Amino acid sequence: MEEAKKAAGEQAADLVRTGMRVGLGTGSTTAFALRAIGRRIRESSLHVMGVPTSFASERLARECGIPLTTLEEVEALDLALDGADEVSPELNLIKGRGGAHTREKVVAAQAKRFVVLTDPSKDVKRLGEKRVVPVEVLPMATGPVLRTLDDVCTEATLRMGKEKDGPVVTDQGFWIIDARFEGGIDNPHAIDRMLRDLPGVLDHGLFLDMATDIFVGHPDGSVEHRQRDD
Incomplete structure (x- = not known):
């Protein structure tokens, strides 16, 4: 391509x-x-x-x-x-x-x-069919955010570095949780609002x-x- x-x-x-x-x-x-x-x-x-x-x-x-x-x-x-x-x-x-x-x-x-x-x-056809939704999170809030995401998506995992030990660290010093929605997201705007309201979440990959x-x-x-x- x-x-x-x-x-x-x-x-x-x-x-x-x-x-x-x-x-x-x-x-x-x-x-x-x-x-x-x-x-x-x-x-x-x-x-x-x-x-x-x-x-x-x-x-x-x-x-x-x-x-x-x-x-x-x-x-x-x-x-x-x-x-x-x-x-x-x-x-x-x-x-x-x-x-x-x-x-x-x-x-x-x-x-x-x-x-x-x-x-x-x-x-x-629907967002989430092929890719995960990245959620940028304050490291100390990783556990609570992961538990919340487990209730709304198929799988939520902390993104790990490929050539380093430990999580991927963003330019802001935050970590990334990847949220997978098998088959796509039914209501992206609802997920957008939910993620914005989660304490410890800086932002996410839904545009x-x-x-x-x-x-x-x-x-x-x-x-x-x-x-x-x-």
Whole structure:
């Protein structure tokens, strides 16, 4: 799917105009967009400011020569570009396989236009069909949150590091619980509200009613553009 990711990322980068403040997402698809923006800065005198969503996207942006700013320094973003793990027909998302979903959600919420870059493998009929919902949790609250999630999902597990001992630690110093919903989530908005109300939960990977555009790249290099009706 590398050609599909590249097609989506590069077409989304074409939305960037001089003077824009742009949210810079995290992940392999968004990386193509950041590299394309960097080329335009070098080759066509594009002037933009980027707000990264993770240490990884900050590092890549610097490598690409994209000037950076923060949400303390700008009132709003013109555009945010990011990937997704799942996309429903309503343009709702699951994000967070890379553990950056909390910062990604903050940045996306500040953007006038939130453009999501995907490939056809991310399409689902219902959120949760293929991917878990990551829940970012204060380490001392892990036990209570796990017990609560056990009552509402198929399985809830603490995400462990693959090349280190112990749990995955987010950029905020929190841990991640992965909640699996076998067959998909019946009512994502109800799960969203429940998770927001749990003490010790910082945020989660359900992005509901946020995406304005979806760019779906295909292996032949074509890109399908979906837009939210409202």
